[in-house]
Amino acid sequence: MWSGGANQASSGGINYSLVVRQVGILQLVLNLIGFGLGIAMGASGAGLDAVIVAVLFLGTVLLIAGFAWISLKLERATMWKHLAAVALGVAIVTAVLNSIVLQVPLAGATIGALAQTFISMGIGGAIANRIRS
Numbered sequence: 001m002w003s004g005g006a007n008q009a010s011s012g013g014i015n016y017s018l019v020v021r022q023v024g025i026l027q028l029v030l031n032l033i034g035f036g037l038g039i040a041m042g043a044s045g046a047g048l049d050a051v052i053v054a055v056l057f058l059g060t061v062l063l064i065a066g067f068a069w070i071s072l073k074l075e076r077a078t079m080w081k082h083l084a085a086v087a088l089g090v091a092i093v094t095a096v097l098n099s100i101v102l103q104v105p106l107a108g109a110t111i112g113a114l115a116q117t118f119i120s121m122g123i124g125g126a127i128a129n130r131i132r133s
Contacts, residue, residue: 067124
């Protein structure tokens with residue numbers, strides 16, 4: 001499901017069907033965990049600001065772990081291009097969802113989602129490179 005090998009494009013390019021699957025899986029996991037955390041914290045009486053900070057922190061940690069895991073399954077030659085495509089997909093979906101759920105302007109949600117996702121991608125990719133060497 002996550003592996004690069006047979007799923008990598010033969011020309012050394014990006015396998016977009018794999019990118020779409022990985023974006024979907026990351027979004028599903030992040031949204032389910034974020035929803036559960038939000039419900040649990042809300043039920044315990046936490047304010048909206050505390051819930052947003054907790055979801056943002058946990059989401060970033062999970063994104064880093066997800067990008068590191070994806071990176072370990074990819075060929076080094078195409079790893080960063082592939083990760084950038086996944087990050088862009090995750091950022092777009094995150095921005096749209098955050099704009100709808102949090103009722104914030106799409107431009108602001110997009111800037112936040114791009115920053116969080118691409119920083120997480122860089123850290124996750126670097127961790128994977130460190131593990132490989």
